[in-house]
Amino acid sequence: MARLIRVCLCVISFWLVHIVIDLVKPRNLCEKFIQYESLLDTCQLQYGYNGTIGRQFRPPFDFMTSLNLHRMKLANESYNAKDTDFTFVMAASRNHFEQSMDAVASIQENFPDNRIVYFDWNLSKLQREQMTKWCNVELRDFDMKLLPTYHEYAHKIPRYQSMKIQAVALVLVETPYVIWADASVRFLKSDLRPQIALAKQNGDLVFFTRTEIHSTFAVTDPNTYEFLPTDLSQQQRPIHVQSTSFMLINTPEVFHNVIWWWLICSLDKSCIAPNENTHCFPNTAINNMTEYLGCHRCDQSVVNVLVSNWFNFNQSRYFLSEVERPLIKIERFKSMKLAVKQCEDQEFASHPPDSYIGTR
Numbered sequence: 198m199a200r201l202i203r204v205c206l207c208v209i210s211f212w213l214v215h216i217v218i219d220l221v222k223p224r225n226l227c228e229k230f231i232q233y234e235s236l237l238d239t240c241q242l243q244y245g246y247n248g249t250i251g252r253q254f255r256p257p258f259d260f261m262t263s264l265n266l267h268r269m270k271l272a273n274e275s276y277n278a279k280d281t282d283f284t285f286v287m288a289a290s291r292n293h294f295e296q297s298m299d300a301v302a303s304i305q306e307n308f309p310d311n312r313i314v315y316f317d318w319n320l321s322k323l324q325r326e327q328m329t330k331w332c333n334v335e336l337r338d339f340d341m342k343l344l345p346t347y348h349e350y351a352h353k354i355p356r357y358q359s360m361k362i363q364a365v366a367l368v369l370v371e372t373p374y375v376i377w378a379d380a381s382v383r384f385l386k387s388d389l390r391p392q393i394a395l396a397k398q399n400g401d402l403v404f405f406t407r408t409e410i411h412s413t414f415a416v417t418d419p420n421t422y423e424f425l426p427t428d429l430s431q432q433q434r435p436i437h438v439q440s441t442s443f444m445l446i447n448t449p450e451v452f453h454n455v456i457w458w459w460l461i462c463s464l465d466k467s468c469i470a471p472n473e474n475t476h477c478f479p480n481t482a483i484n485n486m487t488e489y490l491g492c493h494r495c496d497q498s499v500v501n502v503l504v505s506n507w508f509n510f511n512q513s514r515y516f517l518s519e520v521e522r523p524l525i526k527i528e529r530f531k532s533m534k535l536a537v538k539q540c541e542d543q544e545f546a547s548h549p550p551d552s553y554i555g556t557r
């Protein structure tokens with residue numbers, strides 16, 4: 198009898214321990230997000246393309262929660278965006294600071310009523326001080342050391358590239374209308390109506406520039422396709438678009454087809470940067486469309502796969518070529534040709550999200 202009681206107690210305590218473990222361990226990310234009545238009600242962790250299902254993502258729970266995605270502002274299909282609705286989003290490290298000044302000045306010049314959110318990817322104290330007077334610019338902290346993948350990178354460039362979508366996501370909590378600009382981008386005119394029209398007609402995401410002639414296939418490490426399956430022969434057709442600058446209108450459709458996957462991929466190095474060699478050199482010995490160049494363009498590779506899959510490889514649905522009078526040009530050096538406008542009283546107050554990155 199005593200033996201039987203001992204066995205029973207043992208079974209009961211085993212069972213109790215498991216209940217406690219189940220209560221304590223973080224629930225599956227999607228289950229957790231489903232609690233919020235929001236866009237995340239269809240949260241998925243495996244990307245599918247034409248019947249092929251990718252490897253499962255395991256996004257870091259605490260980090261994802263800190264992004265406050267459930268508070269994201271969404272645009273609905275009947276949105277009616279104006280030029281002034283867009284928030285420009287930028288980020289730079291200290292050795293791209295001077296280059297970024299021309300980007301800021303060109304935005305101030307062409308879009309004097311728009312807000313610029315600028316993330317500090319390790320600026321110096323002096324640089325930060327200088328920025329407090331820049332008109333329309335809100336400086337935000339972004340402590341990259343808190344990124345779960347921070348120590349997995351051997352090189353800075355692929356790490357910065359992976360962080361781009363995280364910076365964008367932090368701003369989507371405040372507004373659905375965003376334009377990303379790298380430090381090298383110079384805006385040349387002040388009319389976004391053609392881009393807005395293309396976004397509205399085709400799918401809420403518009404890229405402004407393409408690379409020299411090569412495909413996404415040529416510059417994408419094959420490991421990325423394990424997470425994000427695609428059609429590899431189709432992938433050899435369109436020219437690779439650049440993530441240097443793009444317009445994003447965050448409708449549920451663009452979020453579920455592109456932004457969500459881009460974001461969770463960015464938190465898994467084997468998806469966004471399985472290969473840290475970002476130097477892609479097309480050359481005469483290689484067919485730049487059908488051969489792999491052995492390099493990887495990180496966020497740019499990932500977003501090209503996602504948008505081309507979504508739009509069935511029809512690039513005119515997400516890329517606007519304005520050959521005569523382009524919206525932007527790219528200058529990859531410290532030019533400091535333009536003067537950043539200074540304001541004593543900043544019109545734009547900061548409303549930082551309460552997360553451990555992205556605060557002022």
Ligand SMILES: *[C@@H]1O[C@H](CO)[C@@H](O)[C@H](O)[C@H]1NC(C)=O
Nearest residue numbers: 246247248249427428431509
């Ligand atoms: C989907 O896959 C099937 C079978 O592999 C193929 O025949 C079809 O062309 C594919 N469709 C698209 C849109 O890629």
Ligand SMILES: *[C@@H]1O[C@H](CO)[C@@H](O)[C@H](O)[C@H]1NC(C)=O
Nearest residue numbers: 271272273274275276277278
């Ligand atoms: C779409 O959004 C606009 C502006 O936020 C709002 O006025 C409108 O009622 C919304 N339409 C629908 C169908 O939800």
Ligand SMILES: *[C@@H]1O[C@H](CO)[C@@H](O)[C@H](O)[C@H]1NC(C)=O
Nearest residue numbers: 291318319320340341342353
């Ligand atoms: C920031 O820059 C300083 C100076 O170059 C460097 O010592 C430090 O490691 C950098 N921090 C990060 C997080 O990269």
Ligand SMILES: *[C@@H]1O[C@H](CO)[C@@H](O)[C@H](O)[C@H]1NC(C)=O
Nearest residue numbers: 409410479480481483484485
């Ligand atoms: C690949 O691109 C480079 C640079 O644009 C060009 O010089 C080369 O001729 C291209 N290769 C082929 C086979 O077309």
Ligand SMILES: *[C@@H]1O[C@H](CO)[C@@H](O)[C@H](O)[C@H]1NC(C)=O
Nearest residue numbers: 398399509510511512513514
């Ligand atoms: C590609 O998209 C454009 C713009 O929507 C459309 O006019 C064109 O017919 C499409 N091309 C194909 C081959 O579907």
